[in-house]
Amino acid sequence: MPYTWVGSAGGPLLIAPESELGHWGGASDMDGPVETWGDYGRACSVEGYIGLVTIGSQLALVLGDEPARTTYLPAERTFLRWAAADSEEELVAAARQALQEHITWDQDEDLVWEIREPVMLFDSAWPGAEIELDNQLRIALGPGRYRVRATNIKNPSNWMILVQLQPTVGKHLNDTTPTEVA
Template sequence: MDWVESGGGPLLAAPASQLARWEGSTDDEGPVETWGDYGRACAVEGYIGLVGVGAGQGLVLGDEPATTTYLPDERLFVRWAAADSESELVDAARQAVHDVEWEEELGWDVDGPVVLFDSAWPGATPEPGNHLKIDLAPGPYRVRAAYTKDERTWMILVHLQPAS
């Protein structure tokens, strides 16, 4: 299973069709508002938010700079807060997605596949070995997010549901 790590800021799932339009961090001096596209991603509060990426929208995975993977069968981003192993975390996520109380929700329109990467990097050249291409069918999605934990695993879940 492939995971995407953050250098300290939010991750971004950007439309593959608009990826080259994301400039990443253009300046990391001064207030966050001056940090280019990365600054816009950092300004998102909570677990999820949307930012413009060219003619589309990118889904920001915020709150924690957590290592993240995507489970395509569940249409689920799993953000690792604490677990003894990858398999333990993934198993717990597959169970939790059915029972979790979702804390945040938004609508997201996609035109097809997206790429998950560290938002500080430019989309035209995402960090080698640290990004995932996610095949999504074009259309609207309901995106829900929640933090959940049990005795051994802590995670943030971001679930995508086709809205039509």
Template structure:
């Protein structure tokens, strides 16, 4: 599996068609300045909770917030899997595939996409996402119901973000 890591902030699934419009963190970022002053990265950081939306050009990006968890995408399940704790990747994948069928979703929103998206660290500019640390994700254009939840058992802890085509 390919995983995307964060340097400390949220990850972003941005429409490939609007990627060049994401500027990431501003140069000379001041930790004392309000988060809104940090450019596009600041807008992503301002999202509270597990998921949120930010405008990017004529589209919307999906922010994966809460904690900077290493994340992958499982296309068969249309699931972003965010690794909080597990002894192995295989153990985490198995737990996620089981959990998605019975988890109590905590947050929900609607997300309109025009096709493929790219998952990357929101601090990076979209025109040049960090080499080796981004995922290209094929999505059919349309509206998606996005649900998120934190789940854990004795050995695995994870955040699940599930995409479901909206009727």
């Protein structure tokens, strides 16, 4: 089964609430330091594979570190980021196999994200109101809080980054409040 892959021109991808897309300005003047690049600069400031930024009245999830093409595996609630592979079929199979085995998730790549509505995956350089029609993916997740964790996996034929969403119940993990990258 072919998947919809979202690519980047070189920066991070964004997963934003649909109702807040008009609040994302994308890249503005990129001549100065990254902090002056508008919303895209905020996404670029995320260190590591995942982070949160404010968009309107909600938070969006940033997929950082690598500008890797990304798709979503709904049964596994996992974003699959293609770093290196010979084929889509091999990469998806390798990701599913890895998720069935014991994965060591990166300790520094763990946060809680609240979702109220369907979200859109797209290149963070684009304004939310103008995202590329052929380079986006709508994901209908149930409202709630999700633990988001990430890791990279390398084997002889496939290299991928996995970002998994796990529904949480009750309080935030570790009694912490999710924060955004400034």
